[in-house]
Amino acid sequence: MRPNPTHQVTDVTFVRDLVAREGFATIVSTTTAGPVASHYPIVLEDSGDGLVVLTHLGRPDERIHEIDAAAAAGREVLVIVQGPHGYVSPSWYSPGSSRAPTWNFTVAHLWGVPQVLTPEENLDSLVALVAHFEQHVDEPMWLDRDWATPVARGTVGLQIPVTRLDVKAKLSQDKDPTSVQNVIDHLRAPGPYSDPALAADMERARDEGTPAP
Template identity: 30%
Template sequence: MYTPRHFAMPPELQRRLLAAPGAGDLITHGPSGLLATHLPYFFDDTMGEHGSVLLHVARPNQQWRETVEGEALFIITAASDYISSLWYPSAESSGKYVPTWDYVTLHIYGRLIAHDDVAWTTMAAQRLMGLHESRVGLADMPEDYLGGQLRAIVGLQLEVTRMEAKAKLSQNRTPLDVQGVIEGLQQAGADELAGLVEQYALPAAQRRADLIADVAARHRPGRTIGTATPR
């Protein structure tokens, strides 16, 4: 994934996203070519050297049956939205009305392991449900019904080999433009992305602006930098 340095995801945000279960896209390549399935997941940092993403698929889904060629890829896009150039104060004076798209995404690569094992699938389903439900669990279902449901799915474990993380949050804009993005996203109802921009992009944009101002001050006309001492 192409990730300019200023869009690199802070480690703290990466850990935060991994700790929040949700849904993502599992992509594999095998004898049938490319296959993709949108799946619920949770991350377990104790399974494997770099942790594992735990998933499950419907038994008829051929993706779990095929031999995966190389690594499998799981994509999590935690937040994503359109950024209007009308939100940039600088666009009014410059006329540079170029919109963009901000997002936060994780690309997780690894070795895909199928667990056609009711005990393993029960463990994974119970843990996933427990992360979202506080009032009911697997034990509250009729035993014969639960058994049928668990036999209808197959557990998957993506044992992580590497991750690529990108947080494109308008860090390359001026602080005033970033503030405009925050307000625009809030008005559009994209509060999650607005919060991420405020937390991560606004400080980064301010540091960038301060650095530019400092460099400009050091090289202002009439000042010579690094002049050698006469001998």
């Protein structure tokens, strides 16, 4: 991503919260056929050595991504987690401010070498993944291991220890307080650019001094 210290985030808690809230990622690999991308739910765990992405690929995506070759060669994959984002009109700024339109967003880029899980580890990961999302359901349906075992054979489980990350939260931090409030108000209002989630992120960035999700 384009370097910009104003929008750079280094707080690991921010990354944990972003992944926990969004739960869906784009996985990008460099292969002999060129770059490929797929989209899957993820969870982020802590190990003794740092953050670890847990996810899976549906077959035959593991072949398309050449995961075995990447693991053997120590080749990184990129995991992209996108938070709320939306258009910001310069008409929302206070008089005399910038006339340039922009796009506010939150995103995390996580790199790491994939490690292929054993079938049992993959099943554990799928059970944990379902439990993570079902916890907010009124009548949760936990993943039954006996039922899930044959289904899990259609997936390849991955853990990706995060070796480096790049996180940006562009939430009008460089604008004056009146402009920031105007943008928040417009994002909360009904209309084609309504985005309450993005407005909430902007409010937290302003009120807490950090752009925590």
